[in-house]
Amino acid sequence: MLVIEGSIPNEKINGEGYWSSFGNDEATGEPLTLNWWLDRLAPKAWGVVAVGTCATYGGIHAMAGNPTGCMGLADYLGWDFRSAGGLPIVNIPGCPVQPENFMETLTWLLYQAAGLAPTIPLDEALRPQWIFGKTVHEGCDRAGYYEQGDFAKDYNSPKCQVKIGCWGPVVNCNVPKRGWMAGIGGCPNVGGICIGCTMPGFPDKFMPFMDAPPGGGISSALTGMYGPMIRKLRGITNKTMNKETKWRHNRPQLTTGYKPRWGN
Amino acid sequence: MPNINLGPQEVTPDMPAHTPGIQQGNAKGSYEKMQGHNPDGTSTSRRSTGVNPKAQEPIDPSMPNLSPG
Amino acid sequence: MAVRERIKPEAGKLVDMAWDPITRIVGNLGIYTKIDFDNREVVSCKSTSSLFRGYSVFMKGKDPRDAHFITSRICGICGDNHAVCSCYAQQMAYGVKPPPLGEWIVNLGEAAEYIFDHIIFQDNLVFVDFCEQMVKETNPSLWSKAESTDAPHAEIHGYRTIGDIMRSYNPFTGETYKEALLMSRIGREMICLMEGRHVHPSTIYPGGVGTVATPTLLTDYLSRLLRCLDFIKKAVAMNDDVFDFFYEALPGYEEVGRRRILLGCWGAFNNPLYCNYKYTDMDNWGNEMFVTPGVVVDGELVTTNLVDINLGIRIMLGSSYYEDWVNEETFVPTDPLGNPVDKRHPWNQTTIPKPQKRELEGGNYSWVMSPRWYDKRTGDNLALDTGGGALARLWATALAGKVDTPFVKATGQSVLINLPKTPNTAEQTLEWRIPQWSNAIERDRARIYFVAYSAAMAMHFVDQAFNEIRAGRTKVFEDFDVPDEAIGCGFHEAVRGVLSHHLVIRDGKIANYHPYPPTPWNGSPTDSYGTPGPYEDAVMGQPIFEENDQDNFRGIDIMRAVRSFDPCLPCGVHMYLGKGKTLRQVHSPMFGEHG
Ligand code: SF4
Numbered sequence: 001m002l003v004i005e006g007s008i009p010n011e012k013i014n015g016e017g018y019w020s021s022f023g024n025d026e027a028t029g030e031p032l033t034l035n036w037w038l039d040r041l042a043p044k045a046w047g048v049v050a051v052g053t054c055a056t057y058g059g060i061h062a063m064a065g066n067p068t069g070c071m072g073l074a075d076y077l078g079w080d081f082r083s084a085g086g087l088p089i090v091n092i093p094g095c096p097v098q099p100e101n102f103m104e105t106l107t108w109l110l111y112q113a114a115g116l117a118p119t120i121p122l123d124e125a126l127r128p129q130w131i132f133g134k135t136v137h138e139g140c141d142r143a144g145y146y147e148q149g150d151f152a153k154d155y156n157s158p159k160c161q162v163k164i165g166c167w168g169p170v171v172n173c174n175v176p177k178r179g180w181m182a183g184i185g186g187c188p189n190v191g192g193i194c195i196g197c198t199m200p201g202f203p204d205k206f207m208p209f210m211d212a213p214p215g216g217g218i219s220s221a222l223t224g225m226y227g228p229m230i231r232k233l234r235g236i237t238n239k240t241m242n243k244e245t246k247w248r249h250n251r252p253q254l255t256t257g258y259k260p261r262w263g264n
Numbered sequence: 265m266p267n268i269n270l271g272p273q274e275v276t277p278d279m280p281a282h283t284p285g286i287q288q289g290n291a292k293g294s295y296e297k298m299q300g301h302n303p304d305g306t307s308t309s310r311r312s313t314g315v316n317p318k319a320q321e322p323i324d325p326s327m328p329n330l331s332p333g
Numbered sequence: 334m335a336v337r338e339r340i341k342p343e344a345g346k347l348v349d350m351a352w353d354p355i356t357r358i359v360g361n362l363g364i365y366t367k368i369d370f371d372n373r374e375v376v377s378c379k380s381t382s383s384l385f386r387g388y389s390v391f392m393k394g395k396d397p398r399d400a401h402f403i404t405s406r407i408c409g410i411c412g413d414n415h416a417v418c419s420c421y422a423q424q425m426a427y428g429v430k431p432p433p434l435g436e437w438i439v440n441l442g443e444a445a446e447y448i449f450d451h452i453i454f455q456d457n458l459v460f461v462d463f464c465e466q467m468v469k470e471t472n473p474s475l476w477s478k479a480e481s482t483d484a485p486h487a488e489i490h491g492y493r494t495i496g497d498i499m500r501s502y503n504p505f506t507g508e509t510y511k512e513a514l515l516m517s518r519i520g521r522e523m524i525c526l527m528e529g530r531h532v533h534p535s536t537i538y539p540g541g542v543g544t545v546a547t548p549t550l551l552t553d554y555l556s557r558l559l560r561c562l563d564f565i566k567k568a569v570a571m572n573d574d575v576f577d578f579f580y581e582a583l584p585g586y587e588e589v590g591r592r593r594i595l596l597g598c599w600g601a602f603n604n605p606l607y608c609n610y611k612y613t614d615m616d617n618w619g620n621e622m623f624v625t626p627g628v629v630v631d632g633e634l635v636t637t638n639l640v641d642i643n644l645g646i647r648i649m650l651g652s653s654y655y656e657d658w659v660n661e662e663t664f665v666p667t668d669p670l671g672n673p674v675d676k677r678h679p680w681n682q683t684t685i686p687k688p689q690k691r692e693l694e695g696g697n698y699s700w701v702m703s704p705r706w707y708d709k710r711t712g713d714n715l716a717l718d719t720g721g722g723a724l725a726r727l728w729a730t731a732l733a734g735k736v737d738t739p740f741v742k743a744t745g746q747s748v749l750i751n752l753p754k755t756p757n758t759a760e761q762t763l764e765w766r767i768p769q770w771s772n773a774i775e776r777d778r779a780r781i782y783f784v785a786y787s788a789a790m791a792m793h794f795v796d797q798a799f800n801e802i803r804a805g806r807t808k809v810f811e812d813f814d815v816p817d818e819a820i821g822c823g824f825h826e827a828v829r830g831v832l833s834h835h836l837v838i839r840d841g842k843i844a845n846y847h848p849y850p851p852t853p854w855n856g857s858p859t860d861s862y863g864t865p866g867p868y869e870d871a872v873m874g875q876p877i878f879e880e881n882d883q884d885n886f887r888g889i890d891i892m893r894a895v896r897s898f899d900p901c902l903p904c905g906v907h908m909y910l911g912k913g914k915t916l917r918q919v920h921s922p923m924f925g926e927h928g
Contacts, residue, residue: 012269013268014268047296059317063280064276064280145314154295158310190333207281210289210290211289212288212289230313235315238316
């Protein structure tokens with residue numbers, strides 16, 4: 001099993017130099033590039049796993065204006081690459097990867113390698129389906145505010161952050177649901193805008209991170225219209241629900257409706 | 265960049281920069297526009313809820329106003 | 334330079350040894366040494382980094398508000414230090430000061446980062462160097478002595494002999510090793526409470542934080558902190574016992590990793606009562622930080638003024654794969670106080686990579702540049718090191734004698750740390766005293782004392798944050814607008830030492846951005862004046878105490894020297910023993926731990 005972390009620089013563009021290396025060539029004493037190792041190791045591995053958004057899709061180092069020509073593993077080996085075990089590359093994106101997502105995926109692969117689990121289900125971006133198959137927004141505990149059209153205008157607010165940079169409605173990730181470790185922390189659920197760090201389009205398509213995402217305007221404008229009415233209606237019901245039932249009292253007679261026997 | 269092979273640019277380095285006119289999450293004046301956030305840095309229950317906020321206020325003026333996170 | 338003269342190429346039996354480990358952090362660091370086995374001494378050392386990613390190149394033209402999100406990704410262990418430092422620089426550029434509660438939350442997150450990271454490093458890499466298995470293998474006679482030496486602090490940590498402590502350090506099986514892993518996990522949970530995520534925070538912004546401050550947040554943090562304190566009290570005592578034993582049992586061991594006392598600390602934990610992020614007031618609020626910034630040369634505190642520290646920074650080439658920038662644009666000719674800013678200062682640096690072959694002999698061999706600090710008293714460009722972070726922080730803070738809180742007090746010669754009573758242990762007052770040397774043992778010792786320092790400071794920050802919250806002051810973020818033209822600088826301490834971010838904004842976009850983390854300082858190659866970097870001169874000339882002969886050599890003394898700096902190299906170690914003989918050593922810290 002070959003596990004790759006970090007983006008893959010383009011070593012075709014830099015002449016005799018190198019961007020990233022790992023050990024030395026015994027004959028020349030010059031460094032051996034990461035690419036040299038990949039070319040040799042990837043085809044022999046039973047499974048190839050890319051961990052983190054750098055390794056999966058290129059990530060931060062692949063942003064516009066970068067000098068190294070960085071890319072993801074699938075860009076380097078080819079999206080139709082198959083390992084010796086017949087598997088596509090398994091991508092576990094996240095910048096950084098949520099540690100439990102990583103361990104869990106690796107465990108599946110180890111079970112699979114031992115013949116104890118079926119082929120790991122991957123989506124078209126080669127991510128484990130059960131982890132990345134829904135959006136941040138769908139798992140966000142601030143979505144109730146969104147629905148009621150109640151939005152944060154700056155970072156002081158515990159409400160929905162869609163107008164101050166949250167991309168949760170269109171990003172595939174489970175972090176607000178799972179937390180960052182042992183259920184603690186996360187992103188929009190604890191006050192950090194979702195910057196789309198698990199996505200192939202990260203980072204350029206989400207920058208500048210602290211600007212309102214363009215698409216959020218329309219849907220949040222709609223909830224902004226009916227939200228206040230919903231809040232009002234819920235306010236009425238909430239008031240009722242905050243009152244105890246009337247037969248709880250310390251008067252000398254029982255009014256709970258108690259009868260010794262059911263019927264008659 | 266002398267010894268890096270450059271091809272035609274597919275993007276300019278400042279493509280992801282700010283576009284004038286787009287609302288910024290840090291823009292001055294946003295704090296004042298938020299219901300439930302007081303000018304002195306304290307807040308009311310409206311900070312955290314849109315459903316019956318009044319009923320969630322602390323009942324005594326000696327109590328700090330600590331709406332949930 | 335004096336240190337270079339120690340190279341004796343003609344000496345008897347020279348053996349090339351190289352450690353070229355891999356890591357995704359700051360660089361793939363490789364240490365290439367030549368050892369004279371007849372004289373049991375290291376005669377030459379080169380530190381190389383074989384990784385370039387180009388942050389200062391691709392950040393140009395981007396929105397400056399993205400800088401902390403981007404620079405956090407520089408490091409897979411201390412990314413939050415970068416994010417925070419970048420916010421400091423941005424806050425200066427935007428002229429915004431976060432509300433006090435926002436500042437306390439950042440301090441709480443950073444204190445947890447020091448606790449977590451120092452513990453995991455001490456545990457996974459340093460303890461392993463001093464554990465039973467290692468010592469048995471490299472110095473059998475020392476091991477038998479350890480087994481028969483009583484541990485002076487047995488009543489605190491519960492281990493009767495030094496040998497018992499070393500046994501508890503054994504990887505995967507030792508008690509201390511396992512407990513430290515758990516503590517570092519708790520430390521990361523504390524970071525996640527304050528900063529959302531570890532290692533790239535989600536809730537840290539220029540202007541403050543998005544963390545929603547409630548009593549619940551602080552309670553969750555405090556309960557974890559108290560658990561860590563139980564462990565820390567024992568750990569300090571154990572470390573002292575083992576390190577003192579080494580000095581006693583191996584006379585001359587103070588020479589391992591020893592170099593001239595040239596320490597830099599850029600200060601940590603801003604005090605919101607004083608810090609307004611204005612450059613013109615930086616001397617004032619820098620001196621109010623809860624870890625005092627300072628440059629210590631030969632035991633003397635040269636300055637604690639962040640303006641002096643800032644203006645003294647020089648980035649040298651000499652052995653690195655870059656074009657020089659002497660003919661490029663000067664972005665900041667003078668600072669806001671009117672002082673001239675040097676062409677070799679990060680504000681005026683233009684990074685143009687020039688990939689090329691590696692030439693270890695007389696050519697360029699590293700992607701790391703050589704940061705130096707200009708000492709205006711002598712005109713020297715000093716190769717400051719960070720002492721692995723903790724040593725420089727404690728040293729500068731102790732000498733400055735400014736920090737004075739209920740939990741931590743600097744005295745001028747030492748730092749007093751009061752640890753309160755916790756569930757399983759009594760109250761304890763620790764004193765870290767300024768040591769005689771800047772060497773491997775003292776770097777390692779300082780690390781665990783700084784864990785205690787951070788934990789004690791965190792107690793103070795919890796109190797302060799509670800005061801704000803209980804008064805109902807819940808504001809954690811201050812709004813700001815981005816100016817068209819501005820400059821900023823941020824000074825902070827990454828876990829393993831000095832961290833600075835320098836930012837120039839034009840047309841509302843980043844025109845120049847240069848982060849300088851600790852490893853370029855410590856791991857820098859020889860500069861254009863011929864001054865070697867700190868790893869290089871610390872290892873050069875150091876004696877070898879290992880009992881093994883050339884064929885069974887493990888290089889433990891060299892590893893202890895290099896590791897004492899806390900280089901970001903947690904993964905694998907390759908050793909080439911000359912003549913085609915290869916030895917491979919792998920230390921594998923759990924991936925999840927560094928997530
Ligand atoms: S904060 Fe983001 S993810 Fe959460 S509800 Fe709002 S838009 Fe959705």
